[in-house]
Amino acid sequence: xxxxxISNVPRRVVYAASGTGPYAxxxxxxxxxxxxxxxASTLLTxxxxxxxxxxxxxxxxxxxxxxxxxxxxxxxGAKNIQRTTDFTTGGDLFANTLNDELDNQTIFIQQVxxxxxRGLKAPVVDPTDINMTLPAKASRVGTVLAFNATTGNPEAxxxxxxxxxxxxxxxNINTVATNIASVNTVAGNNTNINTVAGVSGNVTTVAGxxxxVNTVAxxxxxxxxxxxTVAVNIxxxxxxxxxxxxVNTVAGISANVTSVAGNSSNINTVAGNNANVTTVAGISGNVTTVAGISANVTTVAGIxxxxxTVATNxxxxxTVATNIAAVNTNATNIVAIQNAxxxxxxxxxxxxAAQTAxxxxxxxxxxxxxxxxxxxxRYLGSKTSNPSLDNDGNAxxxxxxxxxxxxxxxxxxTGSAWVAAYVSGTxxxxxxxxxxxxASTSSARTNLGLGxxxxxxxxxxxxxxxxxxxxxxxxxxxxxxxxxTLSATGVTTVQAGSVSAPAITTxxxxxxxxxxxxxxxxAFTEGGVESMRIDSSGNLGIGTSSPTALLHVNGTARAxxxxxxxxxxxxxxxxxxxxxxxxxxxxxxxxxxxxxDNAYIYFGSGTSSGAQQSAAIGRIGGDVLAMFTASAERMxxxxxxxxGIGTSSPxxxxxxxxxxxGSGAFGALRISDEGSSNYWDIGRDNNVAxxxxxxxxxxxxxAIDTSSxxxxxxxxxxxxxxxxxxxxxxxNGIGTVSIRASGNVSSITDNGTGDYTxxxxxxxxxxxxxxxxxxxxxxxxxxxxVSLGDSNGAAGTLPSTTAVRFRVMYNNAANxxxxxxxxxxxxxx
Amino acid sequence: xxxxxxxxxxxxxxxxxxPAPEARQQVLVSExxxxxxxxxxxxxxxxxEVTPAYDETVTITPATYRDQTDDEFMQWIAAKDVxxxxxxxxxxxxDIPSDRTFRNxxxxxx
Numbered sequence: 059x060x061x062x063x064i065s066n067v068p069r070r071v072v073y074a075a076s077g078t079g080p081y082a083x084x085x086x087x088x089x090x091x092x093x094x095x096x097x098a099s100t101l102l103t104x105x106x107x108x109x110x111x112x113x114x115x116x117x118x119x120x121x122x123x124x125x126x127x128x129x130x131x132x133x134x135g136a137k138n139i140q141r142t143t144d145f146t147t148g149g150d151l152f153a154n155t156l157n158d159e160l161d162n163q164t165i166f167i168q169q170v171x172x173x174x175x176r177g178l179k180a181p182v183v184d185p186t187d188i189n190m191t192l193p194a195k196a197s198r199v200g201t202v203l204a205f206n207a208t209t210g211n212p213e214a215x216x217x218x219x220x221x222x223x224x225x226x227x228x229x230n231i232n233t234v235a236t237n238i239a240s241v242n243t244v245a246g247n248n249t250n251i252n253t254v255a256g257v258s259g260n261v262t263t264v265a266g267x268x269x270x271v272n273t274v275a276x277x278x279x280x281x282x283x284x285x286x287t288v289a290v291n292i293x294x295x296x297x298x299x300x301x302x303x304x305v306n307t308v309a310g311i312s313a314n315v316t317s318v319a320g321n322s323s324n325i326n327t328v329a330g331n332n333a334n335v336t337t338v339a340g341i342s343g344n345v346t347t348v349a350g351i352s353a354n355v356t357t358v359a360g361i362x363x364x365x366x367t368v369a370t371n372x373x374x375x376x377t378v379a380t381n382i383a384a385v386n387t388n389a390t391n392i393v394a395i396q397n398a399x400x401x402x403x404x405x406x407x408x409x410x411a412a413q414t415a416x417x418x419x420x421x422x423x424x425x426x427x428x429x430x431x432x433x434x435x436r437y438l439g440s441k442t443s444n445p446s447l448d449n450d451g452n453a454x455x456x457x458x459x460x461x462x463x464x465x466x467x468x469x470x471x472t473g474s475a476w477v478a479a480y481v482s483g484t485x486x487x488x489x490x491x492x493x494x495x496x497a498s499t500s501s502a503r504t505n506l507g508l509g510x511x512x513x514x515x516x517x518x519x520x521x522x523x524x525x526x527x528x529x530x531x532x533x534x535x536x537x538x539x540x541x542x543t544l545s546a547t548g549v550t551t552v553q554a555g556s557v558s559a560p561a562i563t564t565x566x567x568x569x570x571x572x573x574x575x576x577x578x579x580x581a582f583t584e585g586g587v588e589s590m591r592i593d594s595s596g597n598l599g600i601g602t603s604s605p606t607a608l609l610h611v612n613g614t615a616r617a618x619x620x621x622x623x624x625x626x627x628x629x630x631x632x633x634x635x636x637x638x639x640x641x642x643x644x645x646x647x648x649x650x651x652x653x654x655d656n657a658y659i660y661f662g663s664g665t666s667s668g669a670q671q672s673a674a675i676g677r678i679g680g681d682v683l684a685m686f687t688a689s690a691e692r693m694x695x696x697x698x699x700x701x702g703i704g705t706s707s708p709x710x711x712x713x714x715x716x717x718x719x720g721s722g723a724f725g726a727l728r729i730s731d732e733g734s735s736n737y738w739d740i741g742r743d744n745n746v747a748x749x750x751x752x753x754x755x756x757x758x759x760x761a762i763d764t765s766s767x768x769x770x771x772x773x774x775x776x777x778x779x780x781x782x783x784x785x786x787x788x789x790n791g792i793g794t795v796s797i798r799a800s801g802n803v804s805s806i807t808d809n810g811t812g813d814y815t816x817x818x819x820x821x822x823x824x825x826x827x828x829x830x831x832x833x834x835x836x837x838x839x840x841x842x843x844v845s846l847g848d849s850n851g852a853a854g855t856l857p858s859t860t861a862v863r864f865r866v867m868y869n870n871a872a873n874x875x876x877x878x879x880x881x882x883x884x885x886x887x
Numbered sequence: 888x889x890x891x892x893x894x895x896x897x898x899x900x901x902x903x904x905x906p907a908p909e910a911r912q913q914v915l916v917s918e919x920x921x922x923x924x925x926x927x928x929x930x931x932x933x934x935x936e937v938t939p940a941y942d943e944t945v946t947i948t949p950a951t952y953r954d955q956t957d958d959e960f961m962q963w964i965a966a967k968d969v970x971x972x973x974x975x976x977x978x979x980x981x982d983i984p985s986d987r988t989f990r991n992x993x994x995x996x997x
Contacts, residue, residue, distance in 0.1 A: 656929065678938065679926040691938050697924060698945035707941040710921075787907065793985040800907040805968050808903040809896055811990040817968040819910045848898075861968070877987055 062086060062116045064164040069135030069172045075126035079119065083133045084870055085168070086116025088161060094136035095120050098129035135169040137162070184210070444469065444476040558586040575603075650677075719744040724753035784827065785818050786884040791833075791866060791877040812866040812875030813848060816883055821859040823887065829857060831883035833866040835876065841869050842878055890957060891983055892965050894975035895995035903983060906964045912955050919950040 069085045087093055090110035095102045102108050102122075112118040120133055143159050145151055180190050192198060193214045204215030224231075435448050438460035448454055456473035468479035487495055496502045503512050555561030560571030560583050569586040578594035581603070590600050599605030601612035620627050650657045658676035674686040681697035684706075693703045700715060702708025704726070708715035716726045725741030736755060743749035748764040758777050760770035767779045785802040789795065795808050807815035831844030845865050848855055855863045864883060868876040892904035922945050929938035955963060961977045969975045974997070984993075 678929045680924070682926065684929075684938070686937070689937075691929075696943055696945075698943060706938045707943065710944045711946060789905070792987065794980055794983065795903065795905050797905055797907045800909050803907045804910040805892075805907055805964050806905045807968065808905060810898065810900055810902075811987065815902075817904075819907075877990070 062114075064116070064161055064168070068175070069165070069168045071133050073131045073133075075128050075130065077125045078122040079126075079131070080111070080121045081131050081133060082117070082119045082872065084117050085135060086165075087112060087118065087135070087137070088116070088158070088165070089137075092135060092137040092165065093120070094134050096132040096134070097122075097126055135165065135172060137165050137169060139166050139169070180210075557581070557583045557588050716741065723756065724751050724758060781886055783884050784822060784887050785816065786882070787816055788880070788882045790879055791881050792835075792879055807861075807863075809848065809863070810875070812868075812877055813863075814866070814881070815861050815863045816885070817861045818859075818885075822885065823859070825857045825859055827857065827885050827887035829862055829864065829883065829885055831864060831866075831881065833878040833882075834880040835878040842876065843867050843869055844881070844883060888957070888960075889980045890961050890977055891980055892961060892969060892975050892977050893983070893995060894969050894973040898991075899994070900991055901993045901995040904964060904968055906960065910964070911960050912963060913952040914955055914959065916951040916953050917948075919946055920948040921946050 064086050065084070067085050071081075071083050073081045083093065090104060090112065093110065095104075095108050097107070104110065106123070108120050108122050110118060110120055120131070122131070142162075143155055178190070180188055188209065189211050192203075192212050198214045200217050200219070202215040202218060202221055204213050205211065206213050431450070435450070435452070435455055436458050438445055438449055438458060440461045440463045442462070442464050444462075445460060446454070448458065454471050456471060458471040459479060460469055461467075462469050469476040470479040487493065493502070503509065506512070552561040554575075555563075555571070555573030557573065557575070558569050560569070560573035562573075563569075563571030570584050571582075573581055573583060575581050575588075575591070576594070579591060581588050581591035583589065588603055590598070591603055591605070592598050593605060597605035597608055597610060599610045599612070600615075602610055648657045648659060656676055656678045658674045661673040661675075672688055676684055676686070678684050678694075682694055684691050684694040686692060691706055693701070694706060694708070695701050696708060696710065698710050700708040700710055700712055703714075703716045705715055705717035708717075719726050719742045723739075723744050725739035725743075727740045728737055729740065730737035739751075739753040739756070741751070743751040743758070743761060746763070749761050751761040752759050758771075760768075761777055762768050768782070769777045769779050771777045772780070783801070787800040787803045787806060788798045789800075789806055790798065791808075791812070791814070795806070797803075797806060802819045803816060804819040805817045807817060809815060829846060833842040833844050835842060843866075845867060846857065846862070847865055848863055857863075862885065865875050866878050866881055867873045888906050888908055890906070892906075893901050894904075896902040924943045924945055926941050926943060928936050928940040930936055965975055965977065
């Protein structure tokens with residue numbers, strides 16, 4: 059009895075020749091005669107041609123007696139389909155017999171299925187009414203198999219003879235197929251072809267003039283020859299194409315190229331003097347030296363004629379050199395002569411200056427005489443009578459003066475007559491006499507309207523009767539006017555007045571003003587109603603007649619600024635103290651006048667200084683907001699927006715920095731459940747330095763230790779290290795290999811069939827990690843597995859920190875590598 | 888990613904690197920601009936130091952990054968995952984046969 063299952067695998071396998079084998083088969087058999095072995099198409103005989111080995115699981119292999127040579131070896135299930143058992147009513151029914159029979163039945167079915175797979179069959183998706191029965195023999199003899207154009211059912215096709223005839227023309231058919239484009243072109247030009255056929259006479263005429271046509275063709279060929287020339291020189295054209303950037307560069311400086319071409323004669327000249335250029339190049343140092351004194355060279359060039367003259371007179375120069383002493387003597391004499399010439403020049407210059415001074419003096423003299431004449435024309439001096447002409451005998455000018463020695467008076471000429479130049483002071487009051495020289499004192503007083511006031515002492519003038527500006531002096535009310543101003547150097551006393559008739563008021567509004575309601579009390583009334591008073595205690599009441607403090611406002615008060623106990627309270631623009639702001643949304647604040655000063659709001663109780671300031675909020679050290687309790691800083695927000703709790707220097711790249719642990723075992727941050735007693739502590743582990751922890755109700759639930767191990771209590775019963783997947787990938791290994799998704803994998807290396815390498819983005823700490831993988835080809839189950847190593851099945855490459863190589867294997871007897879549609883791998887450490 | 892990297896392997900065949908899209912890295916575009924602000928010590932009304940002086944580093948402009956371009960990404964993969972000393976080529980996916988019947992017979996051509 060077979061004690062193994064009959065697997066669902068095809069009962070046929072074909073191998074390429076491999077000597078005598080063995081050739082494995084993966085389907086189970088019960089006996090050696092359950093298979094047939096073919097070498098190519100020849101059925102072999104058991105024992106004579108081959109032997110069969112059956113494994114414990116029913117699979118096995120075939121070993122040939124002689125080599126297969128180059129022929130394929132086919133192993134196929136060939137168990138005789140027959141029933142060898144018979145269960146009779148009331149007879150024995152043994153399990154092993156029944157099991158063998160069921161195995162036989164399964165093998166029979168698999169053999170039939172395998173045979174059916176090799177037969178013609180319609181697709182499973184065909185309509186259900188198809189009939190794949192072949193035509194009757196009489197109908198199909200000598201024909202090819204065909205399928206009905208409508209039903210798709212088999213039917214007799216054309217005779218084999220017809221097909222053979224067509225096949226014999228296959229070369230022509232292929233030729234036509236190859237030239238099908240030309241055939242289609244000809245077909246498309248059917249109309250034109252018919253037209254040409256209709257003018258065949260003209261075609262004949264053209265044929266008769268073929269020499270002319272050839273002449274034209276020859277001209278065309280000349281164009282072709284030029285094209286051929288280009289083709290022959292295509293290498294040069296390509297060279298130009300390769301260097302097109304240089305060509306473009308030259309094109310971009312075409313103006314320069316043109317200039318150079320325009321100077322080709324100069325260039326040729328330079329080329330013709332190449333030897334000289336070379337010589338100059340050889341003395342480049344001298345050239346540089348000359349260039350450095352180019353100014354001197356230019357100067358010498360400018361006196362080229364003189365230099366030439368000197369050169370011509372070289373003999374004279376020599377003579378002068380020989381007689382240089384005499385030349386020097388003469389030179390000294392020449393200097394003396396030159397000095398004399400200079401002196402003569404200076405003397406001439408002095409003479410010219412003297413002449414100029416003389417002319418200036420004469421001009422000044424003439425001007426003085428003209429001024430004197432002008433004066434003489436206006437003051438004529440002493441005369442005995444009115445002159446009719448001036449002292450020069452000219453007509454008089456208006457404003458002229460003379461002294462009449464007869465009358466003793468100055469006379470002035472008006473332009474038409476002489477009149478007295480001044481009047482006599484006889485009979486005038488003299489200031490030195492202080493009015494004592496008036497003719498009648500009494501008449502003068504009367505004429506001035508002063509009466510007796512003029513005779514009273516200035517310190518005690520009394521006015522009796524009369525009025526001032528229409529108001530009778532001594533009257534109680536003004537009559538026709540009022541003083542515009544009134545001042546007094548002494549005390550001015552008025553009546554007490556009342557709220558409706560104040561003592562000091564204004565005309566037209568006599569119920570508004572100031573009055574004195576009681577002793578030592580001043581009150582202000584408006585429209586007969588008191589609005590403000592200062593009582594005998596010095597209290598100022600506004601809106602109240604009985605103030606109880608120095609300032610008592612019975613109503614709304616408003617001030618631009620004020621001070622409380624030395625602290626300024628006022629507008630935002632005061633910048634210092636308690637300030638308010640009504641613009642930009644309004645607000646109240648505490649400002650320090652200096653940027654370096656701090657500003658606090660204190661909270662406290664009690665009477666001691668420390669108790670009053672035990673808690674505070676303040677701006678300190680610049681734009682830093684800090685909170686204090688028990689006179690110590692507890693929290694701050696830096697100018698950069700970082701919040702620090704328990705630290706005065708929170709990390710600037712963090713928004714919240716909590717320093718220090720809580721007073722309990724776990725964490726500085728506690729989050730509690732509203733409405734229940736549950737709470738979570740998050741932060742450092744106060745029992746283990748450096749550990750980060752999460753605790754629930756005081757019991758640790760998770761932690762990250764200083765070795766970066768993540769620990770949590772998830773079914774362990776206590777917090778323990780959890781090991782994570784450090785890399786994973788899911789990819790398709792067939793067709794164009796592609797990655798569906800991945801983590802910490804930079805790439806997959808496709809090394810061959812079923813042979814891959816998983817490359818890590820971030821390296822593993824070592825190669826001692828756990829690797830796992832699965833593979834599935836389409837939807838087959840349990841057909842494949844993943845193992846470490848390379849595709850050769852050797853020891854394979856060991857996992858490294860950067861990559862791991864693995865194989866996807868087909869789960870058959872040979873465990874051959876295979877590509878699969880789904881491959882997933884992961885690494886745990 | 889329609890690119891692959893090919894290189895000859897030690898078995899005489901050719902290995903093909905398939906980049907993982909999730910592995911594309913970021914490239915620094917501009918460094919962060921920071922400023923150090925020095926804070927003076929804070930004293931209470933009695934002149935006792937409440938907070939010591941300290942320096943605060945404030946980020947004015949954070950660093951900016953961008954994704955690697957396709958070329959940068961492929962070069963990065965090649966530098967990391969192609970075995971040292973191996974020649975390689977970056978090719979289009981379409982240049983690699985999709986019929987893998989004779990995958991192990993593929994050879995690397997310069």
